[in-house]
Amino acid sequence: MKHISLILFIIAALGLTACQPTPGIAVAQPPVADFILIDKSDRTLTLFTAGKPTRVYSDISFGAAPTGHKQFEGDERTPEGRYTIDTRNPNSAYHLSLRISYPNERDRAFAEAQGRDPGGEIFIHGQPNALTAGRLTGDWTDGCIAVSNAEIEELWKAVPDGTAIDIQQ
Template sequence: MRWIAILPVLALAACAAPEAPGSERVPAARAIERPFDVSTNVDFILVDKSDRTLTLFRKGTPVRAYRGVAFGDAPTGHKRFQGDERTPEGRYRIEYGNPQSAFHLSLKISYPNAEDRAYAAKHGLSPGGDIFIHGQPNGSPEGQKIASHWTDGCIALSDAEIEELWQTVPDGTPIEIRP
C-alpha cells in the first residue's frame, strides 16, 4: 500500500528535465572546510547569485566555497546594459588578473559575449563591460567586508578570499554565473 503513495513522487521526479553535463547544482557547500591548496590551479568557477556563493572546482570536485558574496546593487536578473548595476548570468571565462585594480586585486570576466552585445545593440544601448571578481575597495580597513550588494555588476569577495583566487585561478578558467 505504501508504494502507491510513492508513485506520484516518482512520476514527478521522472519528469524533471535533466541538467546539462557539468551543470549539477552544488549545495551552498557548507564550506568544504578542508585545507585549501593554492599551489594547484582550479579549472572551473561556479557562482550562485541566489545562494551568494562562489565555488571553486578541480576535476569536477568542489574544493573551496565562499559565502556572502556581493553582487551589483540590482542583484536579480542578467546584466543587459551599461549602468543597470546587475551581475551577468551565464558562461564566461576569466580573461586576466589585474593587480592595479581600484579594489584589492581583480580577475576580469569575459562579459559581454557576442549574445550580450547583440541584445544591447538591438535596444540601441551599450552592454557595458569591466565586470570583475574583486576584493574590497582599496583603502578599506583591513579585514572589513561590505556585507550588502554594492558593486556596479561585479562579484565582490573579502581581500583574503580574492588573494586565494588570485593564486589558484589561471587565465582562461571557465566561470558559470547562475541566477
C-alpha cells in the same frame, strides 16, 4: 558520544567541512581551478578541479541590483551565463581583480538591438583599496562579484586566465 566526536574529527581531517576559513586559523590554498560556479541566489562561489568542488566561498556580494542578467551599462546587475576569466589586474582599485569576459557576442547583439551599450569591465574582486579593514556588506558593486581580500588572494593564486565561469541566478 566518543564515536560522534571521532566521526567529526575524521570529517574535518578529510576537509569535508564547510570551506569558510575560521578566523585565526590558516587554511590551505585550494588547488588550481578549472571551473568556477557562481550561484547568485545562494551567494556562493565554488571552485572546481577535475569536476570536483575544491573550495566554496559564501556571502559574496553582487551589483546593487542583483536579480536578473546584466543587459546594459549602468544597470548594476551581475551577468548570468557562461564566460571565462580573461585577465587579471594586480593594480585594481579593489584589492586584486579577475576580469570576467562579459559581454559576449550574444550580450553585445542584445544591447545593440535595443540601441544600448552592454557595459563591461566585470570582475571578481576584493574590497575597495580605501577600505583599510573589514568588508563591505550587502550588494554594493556596479555588477562585479566582491569577496574579502583574503578570499581574492586565494582566488588570484587558484584561478588561471582562461578558467570557465558559470554565473547562475
